[in-house]
Amino acid sequence: MSDDGTALFLTSEEVADLADPADYVAAVREGYRERGHGAPAEPRTTLFSDEPAGMLTGYMAMLPETGAMGGYTYAAGFGERDASFVLPLFDADSGEPLAVFDGASLNPYKTGATGAVGVDALARRSVADLALFGSGSQARGQLLATTAVRDLDRVEVYSPTAEHRESFAAEMNDRLDPTVAAVASPAAAVEGADVVITATNASEPVFDGDLLEPGTHVTAMGQYHPEKREVDSTTVARSTYVPDLRARVEQDAGAFLLAREEGAVGDDHVHAELGEVVTGAAVGRANHEEITLFDSGGTGIETVAAAHMLYERAREEGLGREIEFTPASVAME
Known part of the structure; x- marks a missing residue:
């Protein structure tokens, strides 16, 4: 909390333009360091409801530095x-609340930044050449952060619906320096790709792992x-496999x-966590022919890192609405 005992409530709209993809990448890289x-940090916990169908998910992390x-x-x-999405942020020294975010808008950016940290560490x-599977907000976040x-020359985008991949490619082609083009098949996307990113809601593999060329990062x-996956067993087996958290595996x-x-x-196929590669405790890519795979399921690490960066910028800009929290020692008297 601030000196006057208040925290900030920050809406999606207020934080939407506070940072660019490079800012998110820097914050998230520090979090994984x-x-x-x-x-x-702990992996997600998810509770499922059958009727009505839905899920409630949460995960946490502490970043002392x-x-x-x-x-x-x-x-x-x-x-x-x-x-x-609700995102509570606390001070790691005092334990006091700093902010509560309406957290939807930052999701693709912090997730995209995590993917980019993986690319930077392993590719x-x-x-x-980048092959991108998906044409939604998460695919957009991955591409912008990467x-x-x-420095890419070309991006090939594939998603099953031609209209979606073509409109996505047109939008990104206008925004980015590399040429962004929609392709008609998974094989056309993967052929010649140096980096392959999957950002889909698919339950089955979206490309054939035999098509990956030596040296590719996924x-x-x-x-x-x-019981769901975007990449097949061949891709996993051919790769140096790095998850965000070992416990999530x-x-x-x-x-x-x-x-x-x-x-x-x-069991021994897990090479290292991303954070171990970022710090140099584990080697990421050993040679130019190696295929590497970063399995990014989402953690509190990127969430807290990105939220704290946005919180500090919001305070500088005078954004947010002050809200009060009553300490337990007072509330439970």
Whole structure:
């Protein structure tokens, strides 16, 4: 809380233009650096409802050097068939609340930044061609953030609906320096790609892992369910496999779990967490021929890192509405 005992409530609209993709990438990279040095973080917990169909999800992280802790809680589905995100942010020293975010608008940016940190840590330094699967807000966030860490020449976009991929390509082609083009098949996207990013809601693999050329980096970020996956067992088996959190692998990393179930990989196939690669505790890419895979299911690390960056900028800009929290020592007298 501020000196007068208040925290900030920040709306999606207020934080929407406070930072660009490079700012998110810098904040999230710092968050994973702290994780690599032992900052606490836990994978998501999800509760499911059958009637009405929906889920309630939450995850947390503490970033002591950043000075913040908190997480994300969101409800999706249910009667409205929509999603709502709430993000509480606390001071890591005092434990007092700093802010509460209406957290929907920052989601694609902090998630995209995580993918970009993975690309920066694992992809070759010189890459030219990106294959992007997906044409929604998460795909947009991944692409914008990736262009902040690599100078691309060309992006091939594939999604099953031609109208969606073509409109996405047209929008991004106007915004970015690399040529962005829609392609008609997964194979056309993967052919010649230096980096492949999947940002879909698919339950089954979206491309054939045999098509990956030596040296390719893959980021899979659209699935976090033990029985669903965007990449196949071949992709997992051919790759140096790096998840965001080791604890998440056994919980909801469907790509890894299903590859292991099929006998393509064993327990020892997990190379390192992203934070360990960021700090240098583990080698990311050993050579130019290696295929690398970053499995990004979402954690509180990027959430807290991005939210704290936005909170500080909001305070500088005088944004947000002050709200009061009563300490438990007072409320429970």
